[in-house]
Amino acid sequence: MKQTLTLLTGLLLIAMPATAEETTGLTEDMIKIGVMAPFSGNAASYSKAEIGLMAYYDKINDEGGVNGRKLVAVQEDTACDPAKGLAAAKKLIFQDEVFMLHGNSCSGVALAIRPVIEEAGLPWVIAHAASDSISDPLAANIFHGLPTGSANGRAMAQFVLSRPDTKRVAIIEHSNDWAHSYSDPARAYLKEQGIEPVADQTMERGQTDATAQILTLREAKPDFIIAALYEAETAIFLRDLKKYGMSDIPVMGTAGTDLENTLIRVGDLETVKNYFVIHSYIDSLNGDKLKPWGDMITKYYPDEQLSTFSFASLGSAVAVVEALKNAGRDLTRSGFIAEMEKIDNLDTGILSDPMTFTHDDHQGVKGSAVAGFVDGEPTVLRAWGERY
Amino acid sequence: MFLQLSISGLSQGAIYALVALSLTVVYRSTTIVNFGHGDFVMAGAFVSYVLTVMLGIAFLPAALLSVIALFLLGLCFSRGLIRPIRGGPHIGFALMCIAVGFVMRGIARIVWGREVLPMPSVFDMPPIFIGNLIITGDAVFIIGTTAVLLVIFFAVLALTDIGKMVQAVYQSQRGAQLIGINVDRFNDITWGVGAALGAVGGILIAPVSLLHPDIGASFLLKGFAAMTLGGFGSLHGAVIGALMLGVAEQYAGAYINSALIDITAYLVIVIVLLVRPHGLFGRKAVVKV
Amino acid sequence: MMPTQSQLRLRTVLFWLLPVVLLAVPLLVNPYIQFIINSILIYALITLGFNFVIGNLGQLAFANTAFFGIGAYASAIGATSLGLPWLATIPLAGIAGAIGGFLASGAALRGIRFYYLAIITLAFGELMRWLYVHAKSVTGGTDGLSLPRETFLGYSLTDDRVKFYIFLVITVLLFKATLNLLRSQVGRSIMAVRENEVATASLGIPTSRIIVIGFMWSGFVVGCAGSLFALHTSYVFPESFGMLHLIVSFAMVLVGGLGSVLGAVLGAAALTVLPEYLRSFPGMEELFFGLIVIAVLLVLPQGLASLLRRVSPIFIERYYRE
Numbered sequence: 001m002k003q004t005l006t007l008l009t010g011l012l013l014i015a016m017p018a019t020a021e022e023t024t025g026l027t028e029d030m031i032k033i034g035v036m037a038p039f040s041g042n043a044a045s046y047s048k049a050e051i052g053l054m055a056y057y058d059k060i061n062d063e064g065g066v067n068g069r070k071l072v073a074v075q076e077d078t079a080c081d082p083a084k085g086l087a088a089a090k091k092l093i094f095q096d097e098v099f100m101l102h103g104n105s106c107s108g109v110a111l112a113i114r115p116v117i118e119e120a121g122l123p124w125v126i127a128h129a130a131s132d133s134i135s136d137p138l139a140a141n142i143f144h145g146l147p148t149g150s151a152n153g154r155a156m157a158q159f160v161l162s163r164p165d166t167k168r169v170a171i172i173e174h175s176n177d178w179a180h181s182y183s184d185p186a187r188a189y190l191k192e193q194g195i196e197p198v199a200d201q202t203m204e205r206g207q208t209d210a211t212a213q214i215l216t217l218r219e220a221k222p223d224f225i226i227a228a229l230y231e232a233e234t235a236i237f238l239r240d241l242k243k244y245g246m247s248d249i250p251v252m253g254t255a256g257t258d259l260e261n262t263l264i265r266v267g268d269l270e271t272v273k274n275y276f277v278i279h280s281y282i283d284s285l286n287g288d289k290l291k292p293w294g295d296m297i298t299k300y301y302p303d304e305q306l307s308t309f310s311f312a313s314l315g316s317a318v319a320v321v322e323a324l325k326n327a328g329r330d331l332t333r334s335g336f337i338a339e340m341e342k343i344d345n346l347d348t349g350i351l352s353d354p355m356t357f358t359h360d361d362h363q364g365v366k367g368s369a370v371a372g373f374v375d376g377e378p379t380v381l382r383a384w385g386e387r388y
Numbered sequence: 389m390f391l392q393l394s395i396s397g398l399s400q401g402a403i404y405a406l407v408a409l410s411l412t413v414v415y416r417s418t419t420i421v422n423f424g425h426g427d428f429v430m431a432g433a434f435v436s437y438v439l440t441v442m443l444g445i446a447f448l449p450a451a452l453l454s455v456i457a458l459f460l461l462g463l464c465f466s467r468g469l470i471r472p473i474r475g476g477p478h479i480g481f482a483l484m485c486i487a488v489g490f491v492m493r494g495i496a497r498i499v500w501g502r503e504v505l506p507m508p509s510v511f512d513m514p515p516i517f518i519g520n521l522i523i524t525g526d527a528v529f530i531i532g533t534t535a536v537l538l539v540i541f542f543a544v545l546a547l548t549d550i551g552k553m554v555q556a557v558y559q560s561q562r563g564a565q566l567i568g569i570n571v572d573r574f575n576d577i578t579w580g581v582g583a584a585l586g587a588v589g590g591i592l593i594a595p596v597s598l599l600h601p602d603i604g605a606s607f608l609l610k611g612f613a614a615m616t617l618g619g620f621g622s623l624h625g626a627v628i629g630a631l632m633l634g635v636a637e638q639y640a641g642a643y644i645n646s647a648l649i650d651i652t653a654y655l656v657i658v659i660v661l662l663v664r665p666h667g668l669f670g671r672k673a674v675v676k677v
Numbered sequence: 678m679m680p681t682q683s684q685l686r687l688r689t690v691l692f693w694l695l696p697v698v699l700l701a702v703p704l705l706v707n708p709y710i711q712f713i714i715n716s717i718l719i720y721a722l723i724t725l726g727f728n729f730v731i732g733n734l735g736q737l738a739f740a741n742t743a744f745f746g747i748g749a750y751a752s753a754i755g756a757t758s759l760g761l762p763w764l765a766t767i768p769l770a771g772i773a774g775a776i777g778g779f780l781a782s783g784a785a786l787r788g789i790r791f792y793y794l795a796i797i798t799l800a801f802g803e804l805m806r807w808l809y810v811h812a813k814s815v816t817g818g819t820d821g822l823s824l825p826r827e828t829f830l831g832y833s834l835t836d837d838r839v840k841f842y843i844f845l846v847i848t849v850l851l852f853k854a855t856l857n858l859l860r861s862q863v864g865r866s867i868m869a870v871r872e873n874e875v876a877t878a879s880l881g882i883p884t885s886r887i888i889v890i891g892f893m894w895s896g897f898v899v900g901c902a903g904s905l906f907a908l909h910t911s912y913v914f915p916e917s918f919g920m921l922h923l924i925v926s927f928a929m930v931l932v933g934g935l936g937s938v939l940g941a942v943l944g945a946a947a948l949t950v951l952p953e954y955l956r957s958f959p960g961m962e963e964l965f966f967g968l969i970v971i972a973v974l975l976v977l978p979q980g981l982a983s984l985l986r987r988v989s990p991i992f993i994e995r996y997y998r999e
Contacts, residue, residue, distance in 0.1 A: 039959035042602045077959035082910050082917060087953065090709035112912040115835065175647060175810055177819040202647040206606045208597040211396035212641030212649060215389050243515060243524055421792045469971065476978040479737055483931050486924055487970035494964030605920060612796045620793065651807045657800035665789055
């Protein structure tokens with residue numbers, strides 16, 4: 001009888017769902033952090049962001065760690081697929097039993113795994129995925145460590161309208177959620193200012209020619225074009241614009257491209273001189289203030305080619321380490337969350353806008369700067385003609 | 389605008405023509421449809437990238453080397469992986485082709501992983517202006533090269549002894565064997581030619597399109613659509629179908645909705661197969677029981 | 678060599694014993710492993726359905742992913758816009774899949790065969806995906822649809838263990854139904870059509886009708902799998918139903934064994950578990966996947982099921998071509 005009872009209790013205990021233990025993933029000298037990213041698949045270039053944050057962990061570890069503990073990143077590949085991402089999240093939470101999660105570049109995956117993470121209760125700091133719905137409605141344990149899609153979309157539209165006499169705005173985008181996460185808030189902002197787009201075009205990923213779209217745009221005579229396109233398609237679009245003599249029309253890109261790489265891709269300055277991108281950093285990618293960050297990534301990942309993605313998650317990494325440090329040696333999950341919520345106007349040393357979390361608002365960064373070519377050099381701008 | 393779209397359409401269509409032709413060449417002699425062909429196209433582009441950008445070889449020799457490399461790849465593929473499974477279910481071939489495509493894509497991804505690669509532009513030729521019409525250096529190069537290749541191809545087929553031999557095998561494998569043609573070796577070479585032609589397509593589109601391991605997939609579907617429109621198994625049908633598809637995409641995109649460009653190929657496939665399955669120039673494909 | 682009577686009886690016992698044994702699984706594994714096991718069940722159904730058309734009916738049709746997507750979206754739309762409890766959406770999804778099967782079979786009926794059929798059904802799948810993206814008001818477009826959290830008899834449907842029990846029941850039922858179908862007159866006609874359509878027609882069997890039934894059953898099974906998938910990820914989203922999914926399903930059929938019902942389970946299990954083991958090598962998956970498929974094609978063309986058959990005659994079925 002006693003044996004049966006013990007057996008039953010044992011089975012019951014095994015069968016109980018893993019409760020969010022306060023110190024799971026912690027040992028005397030180690031903090032296990034789950035880092036999910038599309039390390040493989042057609043979105044693999046996004047995982048540069050997670051490479052960046054892991055380089056930051058390496059740097060902190062070299063400086064002695066956080067209160068005597070090293071940061072150990074447990075990487076899992078999501079391949080930008082929700083089913084795979086779910087498996088990755090569950091593995092990190094229930095099998096690897098990490099202390100917290102920090103990562104994710106693909107919004108589709110993040111949205112799919114949000115319910116699981118919310119229920120499991122461990123802290124999750126989003127490093128790169130921009131969709132607002134990941135952190136809104138509020139979840140106690142989820143933090144957005146970079147400007148969200150709506151912040152970026154609005155920044156794009158704001159910049160566009162900061163150019164004098166801009167009334168006719170056209171939009172070209174991919175028909176996926178990534179593009180919509182920028183274009184929908186941009187449209188909303190434009191509407192608030194009383195402006196309806198004069199043209200709405202679609203260009204799909206993988207298209208090697210934008211003639212049809214550009215000819216239609218030409219008819220619409222826009223003052224400014226908002227382009228929510230990936231790197232490759234942006235280059236094709238800009239090249240085709242030049243081909244049809246339209247490269248005097250300024251084009252506003254997203255946070256998914258950067259000026260330096262686009263210039264390399266199209267091969268000449270004339271094509272990109274009127275291209276602007278969301279640039280949430282305090283300096284241009286080759287600028288003095290970003291150089292130490294770039295060097296840091298190169299130090300730990302020498303084969304990594306830097307792009308705007310590489311720096312995207314560093315702000316969130318600074319915040320994470322800050323909160324871990326402040327939570328002290330007696331680190332717990334709720335302690336970490338409490339410290340995150342105390343972050344107020346933190347200057348991360350890389351993001352163009354400060355980071356603030358409160359108990360009721362976990363979207364930390366509300367604004368973003370823009371970058372454009374000034375005298376042939378990529379320069380960070382606050383508004384049309386106004387340097388950062 | 390109409391003419392402009394037509395030029396762009398022809399330029400796109402030229403690439404589709406190479407893809408469709410290479411698929412048809414293989415299909416005609418082996419009755420296998422290479423479902424992994426898109427990745428052969430990608431491989432051609434990648435090999436030429438490695439040669440031009442990483443080894444500093446000039447474009448033309450690099451392109452030539454790449455074509456030769458892909459020819460050998462196709463040959464080995466046929467010898468090593470297709471011949472052994474000839475006894476199995478026909479759809480085993482389809483999966484073998486897909487699997488090899490995957491392997492090539494996997495290798496490309498491991499080596500180039502997170503990067504999306506720019507290819508240097510081939511011609512820095514300024515565009516030609518004819519009235520309102522703009523023809524870029526790229527378009528000239530693509531259409532020109534493809535046209536030349538096609539002329540050579542069809543000339544060889546119709547006029548030379550080798551071409552006669554090819555036609556013989558296409559018409560009847562058994563008959564060809566009876567007159568002493570080594571059909572097995574022929575098929576290997578056919579695979580090589582198919583891969584090489586596909587590689588040319590990849591090399592032509594790479595400077596325009598930017599390279600990443602997944603560019604193959606869309607070319608495959610476009611190739612199928614072109615073959616379907618032109619008539620499955622018809623060589624000149626593949627070319628004509630491809631050009632028509634390229635142009636149709638542009639018109640649909642400009643005059644109806646830019647969202648349609650992506651699915652024009654699928655719509656073509658569905659409509660053609662339901663209305664006139666043998667396409668424009670194909671043989672009867674319908675099996676009535 | 679066919680199994681003996683006593684071996685056949687043993688097989689029936691094993692068929693029903695296995696699920697009973699599996700009932701204990703949730704008590705032994707963590708939610709991650711449970712999630713993977715649930716994936717295997719879903720893929721077993723997908724493979725079963727796909728196998729039905731290409732293995733048993735012998736038609737090279739790639740509409741499987743389309744059926745899967747149709748079922749998943751039907752279920753998600755049912756649960757969100759129509760407010761139905763998820764369980765009620767399962768038959769809905771199955772019926773939607775069957776309708777998809779009917780449409781796909783239309784091409785086969787017009788005499789389209791082999792590669793043409795493969796390509797038109799491929800195109801059908803991609804068109805459906807375009808539809809999911811562009812019919813925003815119904816399908817949520819690229820944002821996808823998120824399933825509401827429900828409970829069933831007091832148990833939360835977001836719990837992977839609860840999902841397992843439900844999935845297990847449905848999987849067993851659909852497998853049994855498929856086996857029954859294959860053993861019936863209709864089933865034999867289906868396989869006869871595969872062997873030689875003209876000869877079958879000459880026996881007076883309405884081959885066109887048989888083909889439609891074959892496609893519709895496949896659509897039904899895979900549609901149901903779609904609704905399970907919708908609950909499994911609680912989020913339905915167009916990207917999941919593209920070419921990659923098709924290729925994976927195709928590989929599962931071939932690795933398991935073309936035409937074999939047992940093979941459906943083996944192929945699904947092998948190719949679901951394998952990518953998880955390869956997690957430590959991101960990016961190498963495609964390479965490994967391709968290499969394994971090549972290896973199976975060269976060395977074991979009849980799939981894993983044929984391996985088991987060599988072990989014991991119990992595993993011999995009559996549903997595939999030797």
